[in-house]
Amino acid sequence: xxxxxxxxxxxxxxxxxxxxxxxxxxxxxxxxxxxxxxxxxxxxxxxxxxxxxxxxxxxxxxxxxxxxxxxxxxxxxxxxxxxxxxxxxxxxxxxxxxxxxxxxxxxxxxxxxxxxxxxxxxxxxxxxxxxxxxxxxxxxxxxxxxxxxxxxxxxxxxxxxxxxxxxxxxxxxxxxxxxxxxxxxxxxxxxxxxxxxxxxxxxxxxxxxxxxxxxxxxxxxxxxxxxxxxxxxxxxxxxxxxxxxxxxxxxxxxxxxxxxxxxxxxxxxxxxxxxxxxxxxxxxxxxxxxxxxxxxxxxxxxxxxxxxxxxxxxxxxxxxxxxxxxxxxxxxxxxxxxxxxxxxxxxxxxx
Numbered sequence: 001x002x003x004x005x006x007x008x009x010x011x012x013x014x015x016x017x018x019x020x021x022x023x024x025x026x027x028x029x030x031x032x033x034x035x036x037x038x039x040x041x042x043x044x045x046x047x048x049x050x051x052x053x054x055x056x057x058x059x060x061x062x063x064x065x066x067x068x069x070x071x072x073x074x075x076x077x078x079x080x081x082x083x084x085x086x087x088x089x090x091x092x093x094x095x096x097x098x099x100x101x102x103x104x105x106x107x108x109x110x111x112x113x114x115x116x117x118x119x120x121x122x123x124x125x126x127x128x129x130x131x132x133x134x135x136x137x138x139x140x141x142x143x144x145x146x147x148x149x150x151x152x153x154x155x156x157x158x159x160x161x162x163x164x165x166x167x168x169x170x171x172x173x174x175x176x177x178x179x180x181x182x183x184x185x186x187x188x189x190x191x192x193x194x195x196x197x198x199x200x201x202x203x204x205x206x207x208x209x210x211x212x213x214x215x216x217x218x219x220x221x222x223x224x225x226x227x228x229x230x231x232x233x234x235x236x237x238x239x240x241x242x243x244x245x246x247x248x249x250x251x252x253x254x255x256x257x258x259x260x261x262x263x264x265x266x267x268x269x270x271x272x273x274x275x276x277x278x279x280x281x282x283x284x285x286x287x288x289x290x291x292x293x294x295x296x297x298x299x300x301x302x303x304x305x306x307x308x309x310x311x312x313x314x315x316x317x318x319x320x321x322x323x324x325x326x327x328x329x330x331x332x333x334x335x336x337x338x339x340x341x342x343x344x345x346x347x348x349x350x351x
Contacts, residue, residue: 007048009058011073018051025049055194065211066198070191074259075218075251077187079230080160081120083153084180093156100156115178119161122242123152147243168261170225181227183252192259193266196332200269210269210334213342219326220254222275229253256330263332271338273331273345279316279324284344287312 008025012018018038022031027043037052052058060066093100129146154161164184165171174180195214201207220226232241232248241250256275263272274281291312295305318325331342341347 002045002047005047006064007050008042010049010051011053011055011058012051013053021051022049055191060198062201062207062209066214067212068195068198068214069217070195070214071217073218074185074188074191074216074254075220077185077191079183079185079226079252080164081151081181081183081227081230082117082161082165083120084115084175084178085118085153086115086178095154095156095158115175116157117161117165117175119154119158120151121154121158122149124148125150145243147240148245149242151242168258170257170261174225183226183229183255184258185252185255188254188259189262192262196263196266196270199332200267200334202266203268206267207269210267212334214332216254216256216259216275216330216332217278217327218254218256220256220328222277222328223257225258226253226255254328256328259330269335270332271335273333273341275328275330276345277318277325278327278329279318279322281329281344282312282316282324284346287316 010018010021012021019031022040025042025044026040026049029040029043031038031040033039034050036057037050039048039050041047042049058066093102125146125148129150164186165175165182167184167189171182171184174182199207199212199214200210220229229252230241231251232239232243233251234244234248239248241248260272260275263270291308294300294308300308314322316322316324329344331345333342
């Protein structure tokens with residue numbers, strides 16, 4: 001029931017997108033300052049809409065049931081890229097933001113046992129570098145100048161390369177194979193931990209009765225680690241992510257298995273379902289039947305019916321121009337021992 005909703009919280013750091021959301025949800029109702037960000041009253045049922053920069057600021061109490069939707073949220077979070085290399089000798093130095101420092105004896109000993117992870121770092125492009133030198137797709141050569149920066153492999157270990165690839169057995173398994181590439185988004189792990197704890201409580205403070213749910217919809221591989229997925233979009237066209245700093249939208253594939261791992265580690269009170277392809281999820285949720293009801297009704301003219309018919313089919317289309325395969329869906333729900341899968345993940349409303 002609508003009366004049971006305390007508020008809708010929007011985690012949005014962009015002022016421009018926040019204003020777009022305000023117009024859509026609140027109409028002419030003004031935006032006001034709030035203790036965790038901004039607030040306005042929705043034009044739908046007078047529900048408070050509250051904007052904040054980070055999920056950590058959203059109130060959380062054991063008696064509340066949060067319902068969280070993250071649609072194309074995780075793809076916008078920062079990533080770190082690493083490559084496994086076989087060094088000629090054990091490193092003695094480490095690169096940090098404050099300069100190059102001697103590696104601690106214990107860390108040096110551990111690093112001498114075989115292949116090591118090296119971080120891909122952003123460096124200024126060499127003077128006179130061309131599109132071809134920087135690996136820019138040929139489709140961009142006539143549209144944009146060569147990017148100002150390039151990705152290069154760090155010459156020594158960085159703090160991130162010594163820590164991040166060691167947090168999961170999935171990453172460790174690839175370390176032994178020089179040339180292996182991985183992308184890791186530590187901020188994504190933090191957000192997933194927050195989501196999981198709000199539903200099931202933490203390991204030290206379990207929720208007396210886990211409640212709520214989270215639905216993650218984004219693009220990325222279902223069961224592998226993303227590689228070379230950083231991309232840039234400008235003017236609705238694909239461009240180098242290292243060009244026009246601050247003016248290009250950046251995104252990267254989501255590591256759904258890493259999200260699932262983070263959720264399960266953060267709370268004993270949740271279980272994870274998926275990821276499943278968006279097409280299969282929407283068909284399981286009845287998108288075909290809902291679309292057919294709309295198309296049979298008299299509320300839509302012929303032009304709108306064509307748009308509805310094309311839209312729902314594109315959402316489930318598994319082809320290269322569709323969204324049904326590349327987009328995935330992951331669910332986090334209260335732990336049931338797998339006895340009741342959610343609808344869209346193998347369960348049904350009578351389960």
